[in-house]
């Protein structure tokens with residue numbers, strides 16, 4: 218149905234109950250696509266409603282609802298997680314209800330999942346290999362370990378045999394790439410620092426990534442066998458980054474190791490378990506259908522799609538119908554890291570799964586479905602959703618501007634920043650100045666990573682995972698990174714003068730402060746006649762007594778000095794037959810208050826605006 222709308226533009230209207238579902242981060246273009254309108258006309262409509270926006274800018278829920286109510290649509294903004302949840306619920310799989318129903322007594326301890334991080338050549342791979350070869354269980358089984366993306370080792374701790382799961386792809390890049398996909402796999406990070414080399418740039422980057430994810434860190438001071446090794450120096454260097462060794466009164470465990478000589482590994486595993494027990498409550502319910510995350514997958518010539526999955530909760534069994542990413546299938550066989558077949562996998566157990574129809578991506582979730590058919594349907598729907606998401610242009614996750622909006626709605630309190638600069642001095646100066654900004658108590662500014670050099674894909678991944686903004690000072694993104702950031706919707710701001718960067722962040726933060734509003738009177742009008750209009754409801758024929766009456770401003774109706782209607786909106790304003798934006802004192806006009814029809818002769822319509830009070 219076409220009907221003229223505000224501002225005289227033609228827009229297909231809903232009937233007031235038409236539900237329009239938009240994804241979080243959608244823009245006016247998405248809205249326009251859905252109702253078959255021209256995006257430019259929606260820009261105009263919104264402008265007439267008092268909001269400025271471009272067609273491609275991502276808008277918040279309130280703005281969409283304002284627009285929706287004007288055009289006769291009930292707008293619901295949904296997140297991808299909501300969609301997934303609803304999708305599963307439509308197949309009678311309710312993960313939320315499951316979680317809620319999970320009583321304490323159903324939860325059983327599960328092994329910690331560990332990722333090894335650190336500077337290049339500090340010995341991550343060697344350490345993973347050394348740890349793997351310590352496993353007594355493996356030796357007993359006589360198995361030859363294979364790389365499947367993760368493995369488990371066992372260790373006796375206080376008389377009990379405990380398992381620890383290691384992610385086999387070392388480095389914070391893989392860790393953050395998974396996190397950017399929404400998968401939180403790692404419970405504890407082992408930060409490897411070579412004792413001869415000390416803290417290096419990627420050591421810091423790695424610890425920033427772990428800290429940004431709130432993952433506790435155990436430090437492995439490696440290569441202590443080497444001449445010139447100085448483990449004390451590593452401890453001292455890391456205190457600067459809030460990693461204070463227990464022996465210095467802090468709460469981070471440092472363990473001296475030599476991956477080459479197999480020294481200190483037992484103590485390292487002990488430290489992992491102690492850290493897990495002290496800082497984390499690692500429990501899961503093994504007695505239900507499994508779900509978890511794909512951590513690695515490939516297409517094997519003989520075996521078809523092979524995916525290594527990590528069970529997060531429940532128990533995965535051979536024969537289960539599963540959906541992993543957009544692939545599905547029946548678990549034909551499961552193999553552990555020794556290539557041995559297993560019948561079931563409990564929480565934190567990594568296994569290779571055979572039987573899927575396609576190869577999932579690292580970080581994709583998998584779930585068990587009631588039967589093959591349901592698994593296929595879920596996979597198909599997931600695939601369609603993914604295609605739609607790809608077709609729709611990716612929106613900014615967060616920009617400085619969005620931030621102000623989000624904070625105004627009380628939705629965020631922390632602004633995460635990643636700083637990249639041309640030289641260490643300027644990055645430090647920038648960080649110091651930013652952290653000294655007086656931003657009040659409601660807002661926290663966190664610099665989650667900083668570094669020298671071009672902006673990398675890895676920086677973008679961290680920004681995605683932590684919803685951060687990247688500030689580039691005299692640096693540009695390397696290679697394809699700009700496109701990647703664009704696709705992922707990450708805001709990168711470039712500056713070449715430090716104070717400009719500071720000023721911009723500061724003004725965003727000031728805008729972010731939850732504003733206080735005060736009412737400002739605009740004018741009043743006396744009702745002299747009441748007309749009935751089929752389109753606009755009752756129209757009050759008025760004489761403006763003071764100030765001015767402005768369209769879209771707030772209004773209240775007074776009858777004998779008593780407020781009869783409050784918080785109304787001047788939805789239509791006319792001088793004779795023409796739409797007017799505002800009408801001044803001494804002039805006559807017709808005022809429509811939307812669905813509010815209780816207007817009588819001699820009523821007074823007062824108009825006002827809520828204005829943000831500047832902070833003192």
Ligand SMILES: Nc1nc2c(ncn2[C@@H]2O[C@H](COP(=O)(O)OP(=O)(O)OP(=O)(O)O)[C@@H](O)[C@H]2O)c(=O)[nH]1
Nearest residue numbers: 336337338339340341342343439440443475476477
């Ligand atoms: N002396 C000595 N050498 C070690 C030790 N651990 C590792 N190395 C050596 O250090 C070098 C780098 O080890 P890797 O395990 O490849 O280091 P990495 O951190 O995995 O390196 P990238 O994967 O390239 O980031 C290799 O030559 C190892 O043999 C150790 O404890 N002592």
